[in-house]
Amino acid sequence: MEYSKSVKNRLQRVNGQLQGILRMIEEERDCVEVVTQLSAIKSALDRTVGLVVSENLERCVRESVQSGESTDEHVQQAVKLLMKSR
């Protein structure tokens, strides 16, 4: 699958945030600050999962419509993938 610029940018930002946390750990920063940053990365990853699944499902549904196939299975698989990634 070809991933959009938006997906790539999000993951680059997550990467930057993670490097920031690694520094905070070395600097022995306060636990509440570190946990807050860890939670922020988790939320960013969550939104990235939503974007990847949404972009992929849109494409799969369009392709099925063009080839006259049923779209139900694609929808079920995408929802299952999102539920598993919770």
Next chain:
Amino acid sequence: MEYSKSVKNRLQRVNGQLQGILRMIEEERDCVEVVTQLSAIKSALDRTVGLVVSENLERCVRESVQSGESTDEHVQQAVKLLMKSR
């Protein structure tokens, strides 16, 4: 939206589980048991959310295909709804 038998059955089971927890609280049962049951209900509600969104999205996509409309917006709304319900 018409909800399937499967959605209705799941919610009835959750209702039964919740009545069970209310009794456990009155009986002052062990906290680990109560928390385990509360988590089980949360997971059951989670799966019910997935089923409701999946059934609804399948129907919306089919209707859009029949009327020749784009399906993208339905997909994006469904994924957004699932992400918000995490």
Next chain:
Amino acid sequence: MEYSKSVKNRLQRVNGQLQGILRMIEEERDCVEVVTQLSAIKSALDRTVGLVVSENLERCVRESVQSGESTDEHVQQAVKLLMKSR
């Protein structure tokens, strides 16, 4: 364990919300409304889990302090229980 009035009240409210959702399902209400209510119950259950674990851990730690025992294991078990209930 004896559960506080606050825990009991929260669960009674969840019970009321669940009965409300069962009616919404019968009335074939819009899927977004139903999913929003299901998510609200999940969040309420989540906060109840936090309250139950917090009240229990406070008591266990106090009892350990009075009997001169280590508190570490109680803390680890409580955190493990919270993580498992995510």
Next chain:
Amino acid sequence: MEYSKSVKNRLQRVNGQLQGILRMIEEERDCVEVVTQLSAIKSALDRTVGLVVSENLERCVRESVQSGESTDEHVQQAVKLLMKSR
């Protein structure tokens, strides 16, 4: 706060996993594989949060016990931090 070797090792592994995902995105790998890896990182971050909060709460409770202060507030803050990081 001084962070344990275990916390540091976990975050280094997460860092490695994230670099792996960035490569998978460039290689346009299958969306299910990428989402599975993103979920794995989320779970690893989750467990790291649990470890950081647990280690910090153990230390805070011990210090309170030694200085004869109440431990309740530390417990409540730690549970609140864990609930917020869900």
